[in-house]
Amino acid sequence: MTSTPVASLYNKDNPFPAKISENRLLGKPGSGKETRHFAINLEGSGLTYKAGDSIGVQPTNRPGEVAEIIQLLGASGDEPVLPAMLKLAQPIGLREALSARLSLAGPTRRALELLQAKTTDAAERARLAALLAPEAREALQAFLDERAYVDLLAEFPSGRAGVTPQELVGLMRKLMPRLYSIASSPKAFPQEAHLTVAILRYRSNGRDRVGVCSTFLADRAAVRTTPVPVFISGSHFGPPADPAADAIMVGPGTGVAPFRAFVQERAAAGASGRNWLFFGDRNKASDFLYEEEWAGHLAGGRLARLDLAWSRDQERKIYVQDRMRENAAELWAWIRNGAHFYVCGDAKRMAKDVDAALHEIIARQGGMDAAASADYVKAMKKDKRYQRDVY
Numbered sequence: 406m407t408s409t410p411v412a413s414l415y416n417k418d419n420p421f422p423a424k425i426s427e428n429r430l431l432g433k434p435g436s437g438k439e440t441r442h443f444a445i446n447l448e449g450s451g452l453t454y455k456a457g458d459s460i461g462v463q464p465t466n467r468p469g470e471v472a473e474i475i476q477l478l479g480a481s482g483d484e485p486v487l488p489a490m491l492k493l494a495q496p497i498g499l500r501e502a503l504s505a506r507l508s509l510a511g512p513t514r515r516a517l518e519l520l521q522a523k524t525t526d527a528a529e530r531a532r533l534a535a536l537l538a539p540e541a542r543e544a545l546q547a548f549l550d551e552r553a554y555v556d557l558l559a560e561f562p563s564g565r566a567g568v569t570p571q572e573l574v575g576l577m578r579k580l581m582p583r584l585y586s587i588a589s590s591p592k593a594f595p596q597e598a599h600l601t602v603a604i605l606r607y608r609s610n611g612r613d614r615v616g617v618c619s620t621f622l623a624d625r626a627a628v629r630t631t632p633v634p635v636f637i638s639g640s641h642f643g644p645p646a647d648p649a650a651d652a653i654m655v656g657p658g659t660g661v662a663p664f665r666a667f668v669q670e671r672a673a674a675g676a677s678g679r680n681w682l683f684f685g686d687r688n689k690a691s692d693f694l695y696e697e698e699w700a701g702h703l704a705g706g707r708l709a710r711l712d713l714a715w716s717r718d719q720e721r722k723i724y725v726q727d728r729m730r731e732n733a734a735e736l737w738a739w740i741r742n743g744a745h746f747y748v749c750g751d752a753k754r755m756a757k758d759v760d761a762a763l764h765e766i767i768a769r770q771g772g773m774d775a776a777a778s779a780d781y782v783k784a785m786k787k788d789k790r791y792q793r794d795v796y
């Protein structure tokens with residue numbers, strides 16, 4: 406996705422301290438996932454956005470994890486530190502650095518090398534030497550993938566006893582903002598940006614783990630109370646400039662977010678082009694995100710078609726690209742008629758499989774060979790009629 410700067414007082418380097426005005430679970434009881442709807446209040450910020458833009462959120466880390474690291478270091482949290490990655494003129498306190506400025510995840514081999522240099526325990530030294538051996542590259546990566554800094558400090562007590570706060574923060578990377586597709590249109594919600602967020606909670610190496618930013622929004626940012634630093638990340642992703650053009654939108658899971666914005670936007674603008682949404686998730690009963698809103702749009706003619714793919718309601722997986730194939734003739738008719746084709750959501754598998762299905766449908770329905778269908782898709786991209794927002 407290409408980003409364009411958005412003119413405002415507030416930006417990535419100076420985010421607006423917004424408040425969350427709504428935090429609501431989108432799934433129903435029995436869902437195996439936690440997907441939440443957030444409304445971010447932008448009043449007083451001067452920030453503006455377009456349907457298709459994303460919002461950047463600068464999270465803070467979990468206080469419990471910060472406290473555990475400080476305790477494992479035998480520190481108070483008040484120690485002045487100058488983290489190398491932050492390029493600061495003045496030192497800041499250890500607690501502030503660990504809470505708001507540095508990533509507590511993703512330790513590298515340098516962390517193990519530091520523990521190796523400090524340890525006075527033979528068993529720890531042997532374990533570290535085995536992990537750092539040149540032939541152990543893969544095992545080392547697997548070991549690090551399952552661990553955060555707090556795990557390493559806990560697992561090597563003799564090593565950590567010699568580690569100073571400054572040495573630890575010197576290893577850590579900057580805590581980066583996370584982007585979220587905005588799920589509202591500014592025409593419908595001029596003072597708010599809505600988000601559709603999958604909250605990450607999982608277990609690995611004997612510990613409960615969480616995604617930093619998704620749980621910052623879900624658990625730690627109290628509604629109407631906690632400042633949530635945000636900025637707008639502009640994008641070329643957006644509904645057709647021509648109000649008469651049709652839009653085909655493929656957005657399973659949280660990928661549906663920008664398409665909620667597109668439909669709101671086109672409805673508010675009175676666009677005559679038709680809207681066709683392919684949505685999918687695990688189970689219809691529990692994971693039909695924004696079900697009532699889609700029903701309203703269908704009834705009101707703002708959505709011409711809604712095709713649904715529930716992957717876990719039956720033995721065999723059914724995905725959005727299966728629904729595209731079932732509707733190949735009509736899909737091709739829309740595309741040939743100038744429809745824009747949009748995809749949002751998982752980049753690793755879904756977007757690739759949807760792309761393959763699109764190529765296949767164009768080849769079959771258009772009577773083209775693979776090369777001609779690839780050229781057709783290339784031309785759609787060049788004309789900005791095929792756009793993706795994938796992550």
Ligand SMILES: Cc1cc2nc3c(=O)[nH]c(=O)nc-3n(C[C@H](O)[C@H](O)[C@H](O)COP(=O)(O)OP(=O)(O)OC[C@H]3O[C@@H](n4cnc5c(N)ncnc54)[C@H](O)[C@@H]3O)c2cc1C
Binds near residue numbers: 406584603604660
């Ligand atoms: C342009 C763009 C738009 C986006 N839009 C949205 C959106 O609308 N909605 C949305 O929810 N997200 C969206 N994302 C993703 C979002 O930015 C974050 O990456 C996501 O919320 C995770 O961030 P986090 O801080 O909660 O997790 P992090 O703390 O960054 O943790 C994520 C990491 O946890 C690890 N992990 C996750 N699950 C497991 C597991 N089961 N087992 C082991 N390890 C695991 C992986 O290493 C993963 O990289 C978007 C991303 C981009 C780039």
Ligand SMILES: NC(=O)c1ccc[n+]([C@@H]2O[C@H](COP(=O)([O-])OP(=O)(O)OC[C@H]3O[C@@H](n4cnc5c(N)ncnc54)[C@H](OP(=O)(O)O)[C@@H]3O)[C@@H](O)[C@H]2O)c1
Binds near residue numbers: 440605685724751759
């Ligand atoms: N690359 C990744 O690892 C990745 C990417 C995006 C999201 N996630 C994580 O998944 C959680 C929820 O995210 P989400 O709600 O956006 O989406 P999601 O749960 O990953 O997926 C939504 C729907 O897409 C289906 N799906 C899986 N593989 C697909 C494919 N190849 N083609 C088409 N559809 C496919 C899923 O089915 P099944 O699950 O039943 O197969 C599910 O029905 C979050 O924790 C998020 O971080 C992981």
